[in-house]
Amino acid sequence: MIPYNPWPGVLLRWGLLTAGLGVLGYLVNQLFLVLFLGTLIYLGWHLSNVARLEFWLRTDRRFEPPHGRGLWEDIFNHIYRLQKHHRQRRRRLIEMLQAFRESIDAxxxxxxxxxxxxxxxxxxxxxxxxxxxxxxxxxxxxxxxxxxxxxxxxxxxxxxxxxxxxxxxxxxxxxxxxxxxxxxxxxxxxxxxxxxVTRLQRLESMRRDFVANVSHELRTPLTVIQGVSETLVEADLEAADRHGLELIQQQAQRMGRLVEDLLQLSRLETSSRPADVAPVDVPAMLHSLRREAETLSGDREHFLQLDVRTQCQVLADEGELRSAFSNLVFNAVNYTPPGGAITLKWWCDKDGAHFSVTDTGIGIPAKHIPRLTERFYRVDRGRSTKTGGTGLGLAIVKHILQRYDARLAIESKPGVGSTFSCHFPIPMCYQDAAASRAG
Structure with missing residues (x-):
C-alpha cells in the first residue's frame, strides 16, 4: 500500500494563497507589502507548529499528538504512528528479553x-x-x-x-x-x-575403582595359572594334553595383558599429569620402536620406514609417551598384511610437533572411526582376537595424549590403509639448542 502524499494539496493551497494575496495587493496597490505580510503570517503559523511539536517531543506528557491542520496534521499523525509502533516493538522486545531471562534462569x-x-x-x-x-x-x-x-x-x-x-x-x-x-x-x-557433575563424577570414580580392584585381584590367580600351565607344558605329556595346556597358557597370557592394560588405563584416569615431566628424545625413541617393530614383523617382512624431520622433543613422561607410540606402531604391524609398508613420521611446524604411523593395511570403514578409542570396541572381533589385542590400546593412547593437551587423529580408507597421528601443541614442545643446530 502506497502511503498518502500530502504535498500536492500543500502546494495547491500555497499557490492559491499566493495568488489571492497577489490579487489583494494589486487591488490596494500594495503588492509587495501584502505578499510580505502574508509570508510573515504563513511563516509564523509554521513556527508555532514547530514549537508545539518540539514541546510535545520534549515533555512527552501525553501520548496523543497536538492537533494541527494541513501538512502539520499529517506530520503529527505520522510521528504518533511511529511512536506507537516503537512502543509496541519495545514492549515485544522487553517481553522476549524477559522470557529469555526466565528460561535461562530456570x-x-x-x-x-x-x-x-x-x-x-x-x-x-x-x-x-x-x-x-x-x-x-x-x-x-x-x-x-x-x-x-x-x-x-x-x-x-x-x-x-x-x-x-x-x-x-x-x-x-x-x-x-x-x-x-x-x-x-x-x-x-x-x-x-x-x-x-558430582553424581556423574562419583559414578565414574566407582567404575574406575571397581575396574582397578577387579584387575588387581585377578593378577594373583592369573600368575598362578600361568606358572602351573608352563610347568605342565614342560612335563612329558601326551600330545592332546599338551595342546590343551598350551591353550590354557595362551589364554592366561592374554588375560594377563588385559589386566595390565586395565590397570594402566585406571592409573591414567585417576592420576593427573606427572609433575616431573622432562624433554623426551622422540627421534631416539622412534629408532628403538622401529627395531622392535621389525622383530615383531618377523617373517611377514613388512617394509618399515622412519622419516624424522626434526630433532624437536616433547615435555612428557617417557614411559607414558613410549606406551602411546608403541601401541600405534605395533597395531600397524599386526593389522598390515605381509609385505605391506609402514611409515613412521616425526615433524614439527607452527602448530606444534606431530607423530604419525601410516600403513597399507586393511583399512577401517568411516562409520567405525569415531568409536575406535572406546574401550573394547573392535571393528572385526574375529581378526582382533587372532592378533592378540585387548581392545584397550587406542583408549590408552587417547588418555595419555590428553594428559599433555595433545590429540589423536585417525584417517583410514578400506583396502588402502590407515594413518594415526598424534598432535602436540607448542607448549609441550622442547627444542634443544644443540640438537637444533645439528638438525
Whole structure:
C-alpha cells in the first residue's frame, strides 16, 4: 500500500494563497507589502507548529499528538504512528528479553555472561548457588577474582575460541564438582556454563575403582595359572594334553595383558599429569620402536620406514609417551598384511610437533572411526582376537595424549590403509639448542 502524499494539496493551497494575496495587493496597490505580510503570517503559523511539536517531543506528557491542520496534521499523525509502533516493538522486545531471562534462569546449569574484557555482565540464579555470585554486588567484577583457583584462572584467560572444558570443585562447596566450559558468541562476548557433575563424577570414580580392584585381584590367580600351565607344558605329556595346556597358557597370557592394560588405563584416569615431566628424545625413541617393530614383523617382512624431520622433543613422561607410540606402531604391524609398508613420521611446524604411523593395511570403514578409542570396541572381533589385542590400546593412547593437551587423529580408507597421528601443541614442545643446530 502506497502511503498518502500530502504535498500536492500543500502546494495547491500555497499557490492559491499566493495568488489571492497577489490579487489583494494589486487591488490596494500594495503588492509587495501584502505578499510580505502574508509570508510573515504563513511563516509564523509554521513556527508555532514547530514549537508545539518540539514541546510535545520534549515533555512527552501525553501520548496523543497536538492537533494541527494541513501538512502539520499529517506530520503529527505520522510521528504518533511511529511512536506507537516503537512502543509496541519495545514492549515485544522487553517481553522476549524477559522470557529469555526466565528460561535461562530456570536452567539447572550456571550461566554467566562475560564481556570482552572478562567482566561479568549477567548471570542466572544457578550461578549464585554453584559459584557464589551475588547480584548486583558482583556485577562488573572479573570472575577469576572471585573464583580463586589457578587452574580456573589459566582456563578463563585462554585465547582460542573453544577451550576444552575443565572439572573443578565449586567455590561454594568443595564436595560439588562442576564441569565448566566457555562458549563464544556475539561480538567478543563469552558465555560461561557450569554444570553440576558430582553424581556423574562419583559414578565414574566407582567404575574406575571397581575396574582397578577387579584387575588387581585377578593378577594373583592369573600368575598362578600361568606358572602351573608352563610347568605342565614342560612335563612329558601326551600330545592332546599338551595342546590343551598350551591353550590354557595362551589364554592366561592374554588375560594377563588385559589386566595390565586395565590397570594402566585406571592409573591414567585417576592420576593427573606427572609433575616431573622432562624433554623426551622422540627421534631416539622412534629408532628403538622401529627395531622392535621389525622383530615383531618377523617373517611377514613388512617394509618399515622412519622419516624424522626434526630433532624437536616433547615435555612428557617417557614411559607414558613410549606406551602411546608403541601401541600405534605395533597395531600397524599386526593389522598390515605381509609385505605391506609402514611409515613412521616425526615433524614439527607452527602448530606444534606431530607423530604419525601410516600403513597399507586393511583399512577401517568411516562409520567405525569415531568409536575406535572406546574401550573394547573392535571393528572385526574375529581378526582382533587372532592378533592378540585387548581392545584397550587406542583408549590408552587417547588418555595419555590428553594428559599433555595433545590429540589423536585417525584417517583410514578400506583396502588402502590407515594413518594415526598424534598432535602436540607448542607448549609441550622442547627444542634443544644443540640438537637444533645439528638438525
Amino acid at each position: 536452567m539447572p546449569d550456571a550461566a554467566v555472561v562475560l564481556r570482552d574484557d572478562g567482566e561479568m555482565q549477567w548471570w542466572n540464579s544457578a550461578a549464585e548457588h554453584l559459584l557464589g555470585l551475588k547480584w548486583p554486588k558482583d556485577a562488573g567484577l572479573r570472575l577469576e577474582n572471585l573464583f580463586r583457583n589457578p587452574e580456573f584462572s589459566e582456563f578463563i584467560q585462554r585465547t582460542y575460541d573453544k577451550p576444552e572444558p575443565i572439572r573443578l570443585p565449586s567455590p561454594v562447596n568443595e564436595s560439588i564438582v562442576l564441569d565448566i566450559r566457555l562458549v563464544p558468541y556475539g561480538r567478543n562476548q563469552r558465555l560461561l556454563l557450569g554444570r553440576d
